[in-house]
Amino acid sequence: MKIQCASLSDLMKWPNKNWEILVFLVLVLAPWFQPALAGGLGGQITSVLIICTAALGLNVMVGFTGLLHLGIASFFGLGGLFLAILTVPMNPLEIGFLPAVFVSVSVTAAIGTLLGSPTLRLRGEYLAIVTLGFGEVVRVLFLNLENVTGGTQGLGPIPPPGSGIFVSGIDLGREFVVDSRWFYYLSLIVLFVVVLLVRILEKSALGRAWIAVREEPLAAATIGISATKVRLSAFTIAAAIAGLAGCLSVASIGTTGDPNAFGFNRSVAILCAVIIGGLGSIPGTLVGVTILFGFDIVVIPWVDSWMQRIQGQLFDVSFFTLGSWRLALVGIALIVVMRFRPVGLIPSRRFAAEFQESQQ
Amino acid sequence: MDVASFLEQCGIGITSGGFLGLIAVGYTLVYGTVGLIHFAHGDVVMLGGCLSLAILSFLVPLPVDPLTGCLIVVLAATCSGLFCGCMNVCIDQFVYRPLRNAPPLSPLVSTIGVSFVLMNVGLVWIGPTDRAFPEIFLESTRLIGGVPVAMADFLVLVIIVPPVFCLYILLRQTRFGRSLRSIAAITRATARSGEAGKLVIATFFISGFLGGVASVAAGVHATTINYQMGHQMGLYAITAAVLGGIGSVPGAIVGGLIVGLIRAISVALLGPRWAITSVFLVLIIFLAFRPQGIFGKSKTRGGQR
Numbered sequence: 244m245k246i247q248c249a250s251l252s253d254l255m256k257w258p259n260k261n262w263e264i265l266v267f268l269v270l271v272l273a274p275w276f277q278p279a280l281a282g283g284l285g286g287q288i289t290s291v292l293i294i295c296t297a298a299l300g301l302n303v304m305v306g307f308t309g310l311l312h313l314g315i316a317s318f319f320g321l322g323g324l325f326l327a328i329l330t331v332p333m334n335p336l337e338i339g340f341l342p343a344v345f346v347s348v349s350v351t352a353a354i355g356t357l358l359g360s361p362t363l364r365l366r367g368e369y370l371a372i373v374t375l376g377f378g379e380v381v382r383v384l385f386l387n388l389e390n391v392t393g394g395t396q397g398l399g400p401i402p403p404p405g406s407g408i409f410v411s412g413i414d415l416g417r418e419f420v421v422d423s424r425w426f427y428y429l430s431l432i433v434l435f436v437v438v439l440l441v442r443i444l445e446k447s448a449l450g451r452a453w454i455a456v457r458e459e460p461l462a463a464a465t466i467g468i469s470a471t472k473v474r475l476s477a478f479t480i481a482a483a484i485a486g487l488a489g490c491l492s493v494a495s496i497g498t499t500g501d502p503n504a505f506g507f508n509r510s511v512a513i514l515c516a517v518i519i520g521g522l523g524s525i526p527g528t529l530v531g532v533t534i535l536f537g538f539d540i541v542v543i544p545w546v547d548s549w550m551q552r553i554q555g556q557l558f559d560v561s562f563f564t565l566g567s568w569r570l571a572l573v574g575i576a577l578i579v580v581m582r583f584r585p586v587g588l589i590p591s592r593r594f595a596a597e598f599q600e601s602q603q
Numbered sequence: 604m605d606v607a608s609f610l611e612q613c614g615i616g617i618t619s620g621g622f623l624g625l626i627a628v629g630y631t632l633v634y635g636t637v638g639l640i641h642f643a644h645g646d647v648v649m650l651g652g653c654l655s656l657a658i659l660s661f662l663v664p665l666p667v668d669p670l671t672g673c674l675i676v677v678l679a680a681t682c683s684g685l686f687c688g689c690m691n692v693c694i695d696q697f698v699y700r701p702l703r704n705a706p707p708l709s710p711l712v713s714t715i716g717v718s719f720v721l722m723n724v725g726l727v728w729i730g731p732t733d734r735a736f737p738e739i740f741l742e743s744t745r746l747i748g749g750v751p752v753a754m755a756d757f758l759v760l761v762i763i764v765p766p767v768f769c770l771y772i773l774l775r776q777t778r779f780g781r782s783l784r785s786i787a788a789i790t791r792a793t794a795r796s797g798e799a800g801k802l803v804i805a806t807f808f809i810s811g812f813l814g815g816v817a818s819v820a821a822g823v824h825a826t827t828i829n830y831q832m833g834h835q836m837g838l839y840a841i842t843a844a845v846l847g848g849i850g851s852v853p854g855a856i857v858g859g860l861i862v863g864l865i866r867a868i869s870v871a872l873l874g875p876r877w878a879i880t881s882v883f884l885v886l887i888i889f890l891a892f893r894p895q896g897i898f899g900k901s902k903t904r905g906g907q908r
Contacts, residue, residue, distance in 0.1 A: 305708070311708070311711075361891040362887070362890065362891065364894055365890060365894045366894070366895075368634070368640055368845070368849055369845055369849070369890055369894060369895075369896070371640070372841060372842065372845045372886070373886070373887050373890055375838070375841075376842065376882075376883030376884075376886050376887055377883070377887065379838065379879055379880075379883055380879075380880050380883050380884060380887075383876065383877070383879055383880045384880065386876070387876050387877065387880075507834075507838070511642075511715055514712075514715075515712050515715055515716075518708050518709065518711070518712045519712060522706070522708065567726075567727070568723060569723075570719040570720070570722055570723040570726070571719065571720045571723035571724070573716070573719055574715075574716040574717060574718070574719030574720035574721075574723065575716065575720060576716070577712050577713065577715060577716030577719070578698055578713050578716040578717065578720075580712075581702060581705070581709045581710070581712050581713045581716070582698075582701055582702070582713070585702060585705030585706060585709040586705075586706060586709070587709075594706070598706055601704075602704065
């Protein structure tokens with residue numbers, strides 16, 4: 244396969260270091276100039292960062308290894324649930340935040356491996372449906388095993404990270420509760436670390452094996468790559484990263500919340516974000532999530548509250564909210580992006596080149 | 604659980620399995636011709652349910668005698684079927700056709716987008732809450748051979764058996780059916796050529812029509828509909844299609860019946876909240892042993908993707 248610069252990737256020299264540093268600096272510095280970004284809106288922006296992390300995990304599976312996964316949100320939920328079980332005061336364990344994150348990520352990864360091992364010989368669509376089914380099973384278990392998971396109420400309150408640790412007389416846990424910028428930065432750091440990790444993995448022998456197995460399973464097998472092992476590793480890593488994101492998410496909210504948030508809809512939304520961003524492309528994934536979820540959980544509530552104020556002044560009643568057409572707007576956006584950029588907004592160079600080649 | 608109630612649950616399972624099978628045929632036909640999991644299909648079915656709700660509430664404000672009731676419901680099912688068929692064709696022509704050459708996962712995102720849009724239309728059409736399907740019959744159950752048979756279940760059979768029969772004739776006995784099966788058997792590339800274009804339109808129409816008919820059966824069976832109904836039934840129907848071996852029409856119907864039976868029995872034994880869990884657990888365990896489903900070919904086109 245020839246990897247020459249297709250006109251598409253010429254147009255968007257995204258993997259350009261300057262851009263990345265600029266975006267990162269803006270994200271780091273923004274809360275200092277505009278505290279509201281991390282404060283009032285910060286909760287939502289933090290969630291977008293956390294979902295970006297989970298989406299990177301999904302990208303390992305769908306983008307690099309080419310396995311369709313429709314249940315990523317369930318691993319997100321499992322990670323959060325284990326963190327909650329290990330830390331909430333009503334359970335006897337109550338271990339610290341970092342060990343709890345470590346344990347819950349390991350357990351989530353193990354569950355991913357367990358689900359992966361019997362199902363990896365399934366073909367694409369069958370595997371997709373099995374992961375979909377697994378996601379629904381997890382959601383229903385969350386709802387029904389009330390004494391473990393708290394049912395629809397969720398499990399809480401989860402003590403904030405660093406509670407009980409004093410740094411020069413300041414309780415870190417209290418700081419996390421009082422100032423939401425702490426979570427903003429924590430999520431940003433985790434996202435940054437995961438981006439680095441995924442990038443290193445992509446360049447490593449394992450990452451090249453993922454791509455080899457995606458492109459030509461047979462050829463990969465002839466040079467001694469075990470497709471099953473390679474796929475299983477992708478499954479495990481995706482589960483672990485999603486679990487880590489889940490830990491952050493429940494810790495920042497303080498409870499596991501409604502299990503329906505870990506269902507099929509969330510999984511599919513993350514998958515759509517990865518695909519419209521561009522499969523197998525890290526900046527693409529980040530942009531996809533930022534656009535889709537940023538629109539959904541940041542822009543729509545903001546526009547609605549703004550419109551309510553305007554309408555309140557003009558007509559004294561609110562006629563129309565974007566919220567009630569939220570689904571349709573997101574749906575139309577997905578259709579339009581796929582219609583005009585079927586390879587995604589910022590495709591990886593390999594993917595774009597392949598697409599160009601297949602068109603000729 | 605004694606024998607009588609077991610039989611009753613089986614009856615419920617078979618009727619609900621029947622319409623799940625019809626929806627599953629929609630998934631399987633579309634997958635067979637264009638190689639796409641049509642996630643919006645469940646929501647097309649839901650909109651068909653909304654239309655039939657409107658028709659039935661208009662025509663049957665009060666319960667009527669069985670014969671008139673059946674006729675009216677068949678009329679509603681036909682209307683809803685035509686509506687869904689046309690809608691499906693439009694969706695394909697405007698949304699999926701431009702993406703025939705796109706990377707394999709891109710049309711999938713479009714189907715999800717369409718699904719969101721349709722769900723929103725349903726939300727605006729019938730509102731966020733459950734809407735009751737009108738009572739059609741004066742008497743709700745009748746004794747047939749000592750077993751009480753719910754008239755609603757009987758009606759569901761009246762609606763779904765003829766389409767299944769017609770589908771069988773269409774696929775097995777006509778030239779059209781042969782070409783449809785052959786295009787499913789060869790490659791997806793044929794779906795782009797001229798003659799195949801008509802077949803794709805026909806496939807989407809048939810799949811939508813069956814879905815529309817099934818939506819009426821689902822409404823009569825469940826007695827309520829809501830805008831998330833398509834999502835729920837879509838999941839069950841995809842499971843049925845995969846269980847039967849995706850791409851295989853008899854597989855979809857058999858898969859639908861199996862899913863319906865598992866669901867009904869687990870509702871009776873464990874309670875409704877475990878229904879979806881048992882269905883998916885059976886699916887996962889079954890696929891671990893037979894990865895291609897009941898009627899699926901072990902090595903089909905496309906290979907590993």
